[in-house]
Amino acid sequence: MATITIDSVSKVYGEDTVALDDVSLTIDDGEFVILLGPSGAGKSTLLRLLNGLEEPTAGTIRIGHETVSGTRSDVAMVFQMHNLIESASAYRNALTGALNRTGTLRSLATRYGPDTERMALEALDTVGLLDEAKQRADSMSGGQQQRVGIARALTQDPQLLLADEPVASLDPKASEDVMGYLASASAERDLTTITSLHQVNIARAFGERFIGLRDGEVVFDGTEDDLTMEVVEEIYYEDSEHVESVDRTERESSERAVVDAAEGGS
Amino acid sequence: MATDDRSAGDAEPSVNADTRIENARRRLWRRRQLRRGLYLGAFLSVVGLTYFVFLDFLGFSFAQLTTDRATTQMGKFVDGLLPPNFEDVTTYTKENEITGLDALWVTLSTWEFGLLWGVVPGLWPTHIMDTLAAANAGNGNVLVSAAYTTVAAGFVGTVMGFPLALVFGVLGSERVVPFPFNFIFRGTMSTIRAIPAIVWTLIYIPIFGIDPATGVLAITTDTIGNLGRLFTDELEEIEDGPIEAVKSTGGGRIQVVVFGMLSQVTNSFIAWTLYILEINTRIAITLGVLSVGGLGMYIDNQIGLLDAGYQNAMAGIFVVIFIVLSIELISSRIRARLRPGESSGRSLLDAIMNLGDPRKWLGRIDD
Numbered sequence: 001m002a003t004i005t006i007d008s009v010s011k012v013y014g015e016d017t018v019a020l021d022d023v024s025l026t027i028d029d030g031e032f033v034i035l036l037g038p039s040g041a042g043k044s045t046l047l048r049l050l051n052g053l054e055e056p057t058a059g060t061i062r063i064g065h066e067t068v069s070g071t072r073s074d075v076a077m078v079f080q081m082h083n084l085i086e087s088a089s090a091y092r093n094a095l096t097g098a099l100n101r102t103g104t105l106r107s108l109a110t111r112y113g114p115d116t117e118r119m120a121l122e123a124l125d126t127v128g129l130l131d132e133a134k135q136r137a138d139s140m141s142g143g144q145q146q147r148v149g150i151a152r153a154l155t156q157d158p159q160l161l162l163a164d165e166p167v168a169s170l171d172p173k174a175s176e177d178v179m180g181y182l183a184s185a186s187a188e189r190d191l192t193t194i195t196s197l198h199q200v201n202i203a204r205a206f207g208e209r210f211i212g213l214r215d216g217e218v219v220f221d222g223t224e225d226d227l228t229m230e231v232v233e234e235i236y237y238e239d240s241e242h243v244e245s246v247d248r249t250e251r252e253s254s255e256r257a258v259v260d261a262a263e264g265g266s
Numbered sequence: 267m268a269t270d271d272r273s274a275g276d277a278e279p280s281v282n283a284d285t286r287i288e289n290a291r292r293r294l295w296r297r298r299q300l301r302r303g304l305y306l307g308a309f310l311s312v313v314g315l316t317y318f319v320f321l322d323f324l325g326f327s328f329a330q331l332t333t334d335r336a337t338t339q340m341g342k343f344v345d346g347l348l349p350p351n352f353e354d355v356t357t358y359t360k361e362n363e364i365t366g367l368d369a370l371w372v373t374l375s376t377w378e379f380g381l382l383w384g385v386v387p388g389l390w391p392t393h394i395m396d397t398l399a400a401a402n403a404g405n406g407n408v409l410v411s412a413a414y415t416t417v418a419a420g421f422v423g424t425v426m427g428f429p430l431a432l433v434f435g436v437l438g439s440e441r442v443v444p445f446p447f448n449f450i451f452r453g454t455m456s457t458i459r460a461i462p463a464i465v466w467t468l469i470y471i472p473i474f475g476i477d478p479a480t481g482v483l484a485i486t487t488d489t490i491g492n493l494g495r496l497f498t499d500e501l502e503e504i505e506d507g508p509i510e511a512v513k514s515t516g517g518g519r520i521q522v523v524v525f526g527m528l529s530q531v532t533n534s535f536i537a538w539t540l541y542i543l544e545i546n547t548r549i550a551i552t553l554g555v556l557s558v559g560g561l562g563m564y565i566d567n568q569i570g571l572l573d574a575g576y577q578n579a580m581a582g583i584f585v586v587i588f589i590v591l592s593i594e595l596i597s598s599r600i601r602a603r604l605r606p607g608e609s610s611g612r613s614l615l616d617a618i619m620n621l622g623d624p625r626k627w628l629g630r631i632d633d
Contacts, residue, residue: 051514073516083507085529096525100516107521149511156515 002064009059011045019045021216034203035196037213038236043196047164051077073100076153078163082145086138090148094120097155123154127181143174163195179206346576355409356393409585416560419482420547427489435497458491463549467556481558485546496538504530533604540597547593561586
């Protein structure tokens with residue numbers, strides 16, 4: 001297991017869309033970290049960089065002593081839209097976590113080997129879905145699907161578990177369930193976990209360390225006690241100019257939407 | 267347009283809601299008028315082209331449909347067609363000169379226990395089994411063997427075309443093969459598609475001779491172009507999520523394609539293949555006109571005999587309807603079960619097992 005070091009990382013999309021601006025963080029082994037921030041703050045970008053799905057424009061990310069470049073099997077990700085193979089069972093989905101160490105030919109023949117099979121079932125057990133292992137992913141509820149997503153990540157046997165808004169498309173009850181399973185899975189395996197969330201109340205219930213991002217910069221880094229109302233407001237709302245400009249863009253785009261809709265209907 | 271409005275709004279913040287709404291309404295009205303004008307223009311061009319340019323060129327006039335010659339011939343044809351003569355339905359009826367609907371009746375009322383293809387036990391119609399046992403594929407004179415040739419050619423053409431369509435279809439997708447290179451496969455498929463199956467048959471006849479195998483090869487070729495294209499299109503529609511998920515597990519390129527992409531389209535690929543099977547059965551009938559065998563060849567031969575053959579041709583047409591509708595019914599039932607809404611939470615196995623329930627065939631119950 002290893003420490004995660006994020007060293008002066010920036011990410012610029014296209015010419016001048018700055019998603020992350022000189023972010024430096026250190027995350028210790030076994031920490032459960034929650035990223036907070038409004039849409040467009042850079043939470044997803046940071047997670048995608050950690051996962052190697054994208055490359056930083058500047059700076060480096062290290063896991064232990066290794067610099068992250070490209071996706072790797074020891075970093076697992078839980079996605080907002082679960083991203084399961086819908087036509088496959090929960091079990092088959094969990095097994096896809098082991099693709100990397102299984103190898104192409106054996107995975108195509110679905111010969112994952114008893115160790116991996118046991119591991120996938122243990123992972124499903126961890127998220128309380130052992131009895132549903134045979135069920136097709138698209139016949140499950142949103143919460144269950146997301147739990148299969150966690151099981152797939154656990155089957156990867158990762159050093160680092162990432163979750164990008166894992167409960168954003170779930171109802172409050174399912175959100176709590178999923179976050180509960182994520183937290184307990186992480187604690188059981190002493191797994192370094194970084195998850196982004198936008199519901200502050202849920203974050204409070206599960207987080208140990210909170211990092212607030214805004215406009216691509218770290219604006220807060222502390223524990224639950226430090227996360228006061230003022231801090232939350234600073235992360236989300238304080239910038240009145242920003243709020244106003246969002247408001248205006250929204251109004252304009254909704255006007256245009258009305259025009260489009262009327263034309264489409266004629 | 268939107269930019270103009272905003273700058274106007276900025277300059278005169280006092281512009282009230284009524285004016286803005288009135289402006290929006292007027293703008294929409296102008297767009298609608300423009301659209302109506304375009305539709306009217308398009309409609310008039312189509313009508314004009316048809317009546318004043320193309321019909322004239324083709325020498326077609328509606329008076330042709332009612333000339334004396336046309337009406338007498340049509341009368342003969344209709345007289346000849348009814349009732350259909352099933353004399354040629356099996357070798358038994360043909361040899362014993364049992365004609366008309368009696369032939370059909372004799373064929374469908376004599377059953378015995380036996381083995382289909384020497385393997386599948388069951389109660390089968392005796393005369394059909396005897397005919398098939400003695401038939402060779404080139405025989406276009408007996409309806410049962412002609413129908414068998416047609417169904418077999420459509421089926422084999424689809425089965426042989428499928429793997430090639432899969433390879434070309436997957437490699438033709440921009441998601442699998444990067445941009446300029448995928449066009450090697452897309453281009454090949456487009457070229458194949460540009461040539462109709464019947465022209466492929468004409469091309470193959472000098473090479474392989476007038477033989478059912480030529481028809482099968484033409485259908486196979488056609489399948490690569492058509493089914494492959496459907497596969498490529500389907501792959502363009504898939505979602506990025508699962509692909510990203512497989513990538514993030516550290517999966518290799520082939521694993522990303524198989525688990526991230528193909529897993530999303532398995533059901534639609536099966537559905538499209540069944541759809542192409544329906545089409546290929548029809549193509550197999552058409553190809554018979556070039557004497558490569560099957561129902562098309564039977565009908566062509568009988569129509570060639572004019573008055574003497576019309577009744578037999580009609581029997582052939584009935585068999586065509588029966589064969590095509592049967593294949594369509596089976597295929598569309600399976601396809602319906604594969605559609606996302608209906609199949610969610612259900613395996614292909616369930617879908618196939620449910621085929622046994624006649625109520626579903628008639629659409630009486632949804633599930």
